Amino acid sequence: MEVSDKREEAVRRILNGFSPQDYSLPEDFVLTKLTGMKGCGCKVPREILLELLKTFGSEVVVDNDAVGIGLDSCVVPLRHKGLNLVQTTDFFYPLVDDPYIMGRITCANVLSDLYAMGVVDCDNMLMLLGVAVDLNEKERDTIVSQFIQGFKDAADLAETQVRGGQTVRCPWLLLGGVATSVVSNEELIRVDRAEPGDVLVITKPIGGQAVVNSYEWLKKKDTKIEELGLEPAKIVRAFQQTCEQMARLNRNAARLLHKYKAHSSTDVTGFGILGHADNLARAQQNRVDFVIEKLPIIEYAEEVANKMISAGGEGFRLFKGTSAETSGGLLIALAPENVEGFIREIEELDGFPAWVVGKVVARDESSSEIPNKAYISEVFTTECVKSRIHQN
Missing domain, CATH: 3.30.1330.10 (PurM-like, N-terminal domain)
Known part of the structure; x- marks a missing residue:
C-alpha cells in the first residue's frame, strides 16, 4: 500500500x-x-x-x-x-x-x-x-x-x-x-526557552474524552443519551473527527517547530491541555506563566460537556482544561511574528487548522519561591470545531 x-x-x-x-x-x-x-x-x-x-x-x-x-x-x-x-x-x-x-x-x-x-x-x-x-x-x-x-x-x-x-x-x-x-x-528543539510575549498555539482541538465516552453510551444504548437529550448523529460525527485526529501524526508540526523557531512545545495527552501546559511552564528557564485563554473544542463535545454539567456532573473537566486527550496536538510557544506563518502552513500540510489558545506572561518578581505555572484565565471562550473529515 x-x-x-x-x-x-x-x-x-x-x-x-x-x-x-x-x-x-x-x-x-x-x-x-x-x-x-x-x-x-x-x-x-x-x-x-x-x-x-x-x-x-x-x-x-x-x-x-x-x-x-x-x-x-x-x-x-x-x-x-x-x-x-x-x-x-x-x-x-x-x-x-x-x-x-x-x-x-x-x-x-x-x-x-x-x-x-x-x-x-x-x-x-x-x-x-x-x-x-x-x-x-x-x-x-x-x-x-x-x-x-x-x-x-x-x-x-x-x-x-x-x-x-x-x-x-x-x-x-x-x-x-x-x-x-x-x-x-x-x-532538537530546546523546549525551555519560552519568553514573555510568546503566543501559545495548539494543533488539534480538545474534547476527545467527552466524545469517546458519549459514543460509548450510544453503542451500549445507555440511558444517558435520552436523559441528557444528546443527538446520536452528532455524536457519530464528533467521534469520526476524534478518531481522525488521534490517528493523525504530529510530524508536520514537528518540522514547523524548526522553521518557525519555536521556543517551547509539548503534546497534549492524558493530563489535558492545562496539565501539560503546567508541566511545560515549570521547565522554563525564564520566570514565566502560561495563560490559557481559549479552548478550541471538537464539534459537539462542548454540548455534551455542558449538558453533563447541567445535570450535576463535571463535564469531564473539559472547561477546566484537565479533560484527558489521547494522541492530541502539540502545544507550542512561538514568537508573535511567527504565529501566522505557522498556522497557515500547518493547515496547508495537514488539511486541518491550528489555533491560538493563550500567551506567555512574565512572573511577578515577588513570587520567587513559587515555580512557574500554567492557568486558565477567568474569562475564556470556547469554540466548536467543525470537522473536515466529512468534506475531504
Missing part, C-alpha cells in the same frame, strides 16, 4: 465504521469491553504522579543539554560529540473498537512525544502488546493482526520501522510502544 493510500485508508475506515462481522467476529463484539478505562484516561492523576516522582530526588527537568523526568521524551547527550539519544515509551487501553484504527492511534501517540521535542525522524520503534486473557483464539488472532497492521501503517507514514517489542497475556488489552532516535543538536 502506497503512503497516500495509507492516509486514505484510515479516513475510509473511520467513516465506514467497524463491523465485527466483516472479520468473522460476533455481532456484539466490542474491543472496549476488554478494559475498564480508555486511552490516556488511564493515567495516574498528575498530582499523585508528581508526588511519587520525588523518589528520584530531583526537580530539574532540563539540565544543560539533557531532558529528564517530567517532559515528553528523555534527551540524553551521548559520548559521541554532538549526538543525543531521544527516547519515549507510552501505553494505554483501547478507546475505539476498530483494532486497525487503534493501532494507528497507538503508534501516533507514541511518536508524538518525539515530535514534541522537534525530532522529525524516528530511527526505531518497538511495539508493546498485552493480549487480554478473555479473548478466544479467533478474537485474539484477528485483533492482534489488525492492530499490528494499523501500528505498522502509521510507522510507515512516519518513515520508521518496528523492529521488535514485547507481547504478553494480561487481564485487560494493553497497547503501546517505544520510539527512539539518535539526533544531532540541530535536530
Whole structure:
C-alpha cells in the first residue's frame, strides 16, 4: 500500500465504521469491553504522579543539554560529540473498537512525544502488546493482526520501522510502544526557552474524552443519551473527527517547530491541555506563566460537556482544561511574528487548522519561591470545531 493510500485508508475506515462481522467476529463484539478505562484516561492523576516522582530526588527537568523526568521524551547527550539519544515509551487501553484504527492511534501517540521535542525522524520503534486473557483464539488472532497492521501503517507514514517489542497475556488489552532516535543538536528543539510575549498555539482541538465516552453510551444504548437529550448523529460525527485526529501524526508540526523557531512545545495527552501546559511552564528557564485563554473544542463535545454539567456532573473537566486527550496536538510557544506563518502552513500540510489558545506572561518578581505555572484565565471562550473529515 502506497503512503497516500495509507492516509486514505484510515479516513475510509473511520467513516465506514467497524463491523465485527466483516472479520468473522460476533455481532456484539466490542474491543472496549476488554478494559475498564480508555486511552490516556488511564493515567495516574498528575498530582499523585508528581508526588511519587520525588523518589528520584530531583526537580530539574532540563539540565544543560539533557531532558529528564517530567517532559515528553528523555534527551540524553551521548559520548559521541554532538549526538543525543531521544527516547519515549507510552501505553494505554483501547478507546475505539476498530483494532486497525487503534493501532494507528497507538503508534501516533507514541511518536508524538518525539515530535514534541522537534525530532522529525524516528530511527526505531518497538511495539508493546498485552493480549487480554478473555479473548478466544479467533478474537485474539484477528485483533492482534489488525492492530499490528494499523501500528505498522502509521510507522510507515512516519518513515520508521518496528523492529521488535514485547507481547504478553494480561487481564485487560494493553497497547503501546517505544520510539527512539539518535539526533544531532540541530535536530532538537530546546523546549525551555519560552519568553514573555510568546503566543501559545495548539494543533488539534480538545474534547476527545467527552466524545469517546458519549459514543460509548450510544453503542451500549445507555440511558444517558435520552436523559441528557444528546443527538446520536452528532455524536457519530464528533467521534469520526476524534478518531481522525488521534490517528493523525504530529510530524508536520514537528518540522514547523524548526522553521518557525519555536521556543517551547509539548503534546497534549492524558493530563489535558492545562496539565501539560503546567508541566511545560515549570521547565522554563525564564520566570514565566502560561495563560490559557481559549479552548478550541471538537464539534459537539462542548454540548455534551455542558449538558453533563447541567445535570450535576463535571463535564469531564473539559472547561477546566484537565479533560484527558489521547494522541492530541502539540502545544507550542512561538514568537508573535511567527504565529501566522505557522498556522497557515500547518493547515496547508495537514488539511486541518491550528489555533491560538493563550500567551506567555512574565512572573511577578515577588513570587520567587513559587515555580512557574500554567492557568486558565477567568474569562475564556470556547469554540466548536467543525470537522473536515466529512468534506475531504
